[in-house]
Amino acid sequence: MTVEQREQRWAEGMLAERRGEALAYERMLKEVATALRRSLAPRLVRAGLGAHEAEDLVQEILIGLHAKRDTWDSARPFLPWLHAIARYKLIDFTRHRRRETRRRVDLPLEDWLEIVESPADEANHPMWEVDRHLAVLPVSQRKIVRAIAVEGASVRNVALGSATSEGVIRMTIHRAIGRLLGAAEPPTSEPSPRNEHDQHR
Amino acid sequence: MTSTDDLIHSLASTAGARRSASLQAAFAVAGAASLACALFLVFSVIGIRHDFADMAVRMPFGFKLAYTGSLVIGTFVVALYVATPAASATALCALLPTIILLALGVLFDPTGFPIMGRTSTAVVFCVGSILFLSLPAMILMFRAMQKGAPTRPLVAGAVIGVLSASIGAIAYALACKNDGTAFVAIWYTAACAIMALIGAVVGHRVLRW
Numbered sequence: 001m002t003v004e005q006r007e008q009r010w011a012e013g014m015l016a017e018r019r020g021e022a023l024a025y026e027r028m029l030k031e032v033a034t035a036l037r038r039s040l041a042p043r044l045v046r047a048g049l050g051a052h053e054a055e056d057l058v059q060e061i062l063i064g065l066h067a068k069r070d071t072w073d074s075a076r077p078f079l080p081w082l083h084a085i086a087r088y089k090l091i092d093f094t095r096h097r098r099r100e101t102r103r104r105v106d107l108p109l110e111d112w113l114e115i116v117e118s119p120a121d122e123a124n125h126p127m128w129e130v131d132r133h134l135a136v137l138p139v140s141q142r143k144i145v146r147a148i149a150v151e152g153a154s155v156r157n158v159a160l161g162s163a164t165s166e167g168v169i170r171m172t173i174h175r176a177i178g179r180l181l182g183a184a185e186p187p188t189s190e191p192s193p194r195n196e197h198d199q200h201r
Numbered sequence: 202m203t204s205t206d207d208l209i210h211s212l213a214s215t216a217g218a219r220r221s222a223s224l225q226a227a228f229a230v231a232g233a234a235s236l237a238c239a240l241f242l243v244f245s246v247i248g249i250r251h252d253f254a255d256m257a258v259r260m261p262f263g264f265k266l267a268y269t270g271s272l273v274i275g276t277f278v279v280a281l282y283v284a285t286p287a288a289s290a291t292a293l294c295a296l297l298p299t300i301i302l303l304a305l306g307v308l309f310d311p312t313g314f315p316i317m318g319r320t321s322t323a324v325v326f327c328v329g330s331i332l333f334l335s336l337p338a339m340i341l342m343f344r345a346m347q348k349g350a351p352t353r354p355l356v357a358g359a360v361i362g363v364l365s366a367s368i369g370a371i372a373y374a375l376a377c378k379n380d381g382t383a384f385v386a387i388w389y390t391a392a393c394a395i396m397a398l399i400g401a402v403v404g405h406r407v408l409r410w
Contacts (some may be wrong), residue, residue, distance in 0.1 A: 017217065025213045026209055053330070062212065068410070073288075083287065084286030086384050
């Protein structure tokens, strides 16, 4: 179908709407939808959006066409009018999606502070904060970890003090570290598993 | 696919339903109401010039009226143009008389009054008054523009800003004590520019459809 035929056909569909002929208008809207779908899907894919989003955009354009159909002057050609609407909706749609993406991958200040709060600073942390982290350990492990990692005692001395072998002390520390690492796992974006995690503590 | 077909069916089922008024009528009503609001504010808040009867027959008042009047008509036509997708760009010619008057007023000021006005606060008072008087117009014209289909919300907002400023200015002409045509051309236009900026920011947010 040439551009002139299409122009005539769709303009006739718009005029049919003004006469209240729902069937002719519906047929014309379906043709518009088909044409838009065919041309928009590859464009959106090239712009990095999914092909299924083309259908959302087609619906947006159809709603816009219908809502603003009174602004089409029947003395003027229909296709340039539809082009202006489709273009506006395309720009609006991609801008909206971009904003959504930005919000999803946003880096709030709190997250940023967690990132820049580097482990090198840990020596300066007040004692109570170390204790807070160690609180996830059972009492026996906590005592040994604090003696060696915080107070700086040797494995041998700790083994002597608690009347066990150095091997047992090393094993205890190894298990304690595993536990601490588990507790220090980075929080995931979904809130629900994190809450479960908190409950396990 | 089926959801789109459903959508098309429900859209088509309202075919032929007559909407309230045409875009031109909506703009005309909003424009008249805006002018009425601005005139009411001039009479009630600012007060017209005490020598109004004497001033009204002289050239400076004529220039104010011609300049702001041509701007109201010009931006009104342009506002209808930006509210209509793929409208004819010849509508932009409606701004030509304003531009000619603006150039004449600045370049050939026959009155010889100072550009900064009669008093040191003249500019601030004048621009501030026009901004104040244009606020009701801005609200009303934005409502009318929402009935249209502006495909460039930023531009549409700026045009609404200038239109409402010119409606405010035509009302303020009744109160303005500065008769220099250069003063009028420069500072009335500055008020329009400020309103254009505000309108663009507002339009970007408000005029999505």
